[in-house]
Amino acid sequence: MALRKILTFENEALKKVCRPVTSFDARLGVLLDDMKETLTQANGVGLAAPQVGILRRVVVVDTGEEMLELINPKILETSGEQDGLEGCLSVPDRFGMVKRPNYVKLEAQDRNGEWFEYEAEGLIARCFCHETEHLDGHIFTEKAYHMLTDEEYERLMNGEGADK
Numbered sequence: 001m002a003l004r005k006i007l008t009f010e011n012e013a014l015k016k017v018c019r020p021v022t023s024f025d026a027r028l029g030v031l032l033d034d035m036k037e038t039l040t041q042a043n044g045v046g047l048a049a050p051q052v053g054i055l056r057r058v059v060v061v062d063t064g065e066e067m068l069e070l071i072n073p074k075i076l077e078t079s080g081e082q083d084g085l086e087g088c089l090s091v092p093d094r095f096g097m098v099k100r101p102n103y104v105k106l107e108a109q110d111r112n113g114e115w116f117e118y119e120a121e122g123l124i125a126r127c128f129c130h131e132t133e134h135l136d137g138h139i140f141t142e143k144a145y146h147m148l149t150d151e152e153y154e155r156l157m158n159g160e161g162a163d164k
């Protein structure tokens with residue numbers, strides 16, 4: 001396993017539509033293992049392959065209970081709404097308010113090519129939306145209705161005005 005370099009938003013790789021994974025081989029396994037290690041090291045919730053310069057539909061998500069490997073993920077169903085703060089490992093130190101569905105059901109393939117479904121609420125549902133958008137070349141700042149100023153961020157980190 002090895003850490004991969006996380007690209008930032010100005011990199012062209014983050015603006016591309018990624019291709020589906022078609023071969024479920026050892027190379028895919030290495031990519032997934034590296035992405036998981038990179039995500040853990042960066043203390044993030046989710047990481048999409050284009051963020052490490054690979055234009056394939058691969059995402060890893062740390063639910064806090066398990067590390068999900070999502071290959072060719074497709075959102076099947078959404079419901080409800082949540083409104084909250086979002087960030088991205090490719091947009092360091094910037095946070096914005098984004099409305100997302102509160103519930104998301106998706107299907108994806110595992111590293112052997114087997115399809116499975118997964119349902120999530122709250123933070124992980126938000127993450128599924130955020131990461132699948134990366135695969136289509138989009139970044140959360142496009143969806144944010146307000147990007148926090150440095151002052152607002154400081155205030156939030158100091159516990160004032162935090163709504164959680």
Ligand code: NI
Nearest residue numbers: 087088089090
């Ligand atoms: Ni992101």
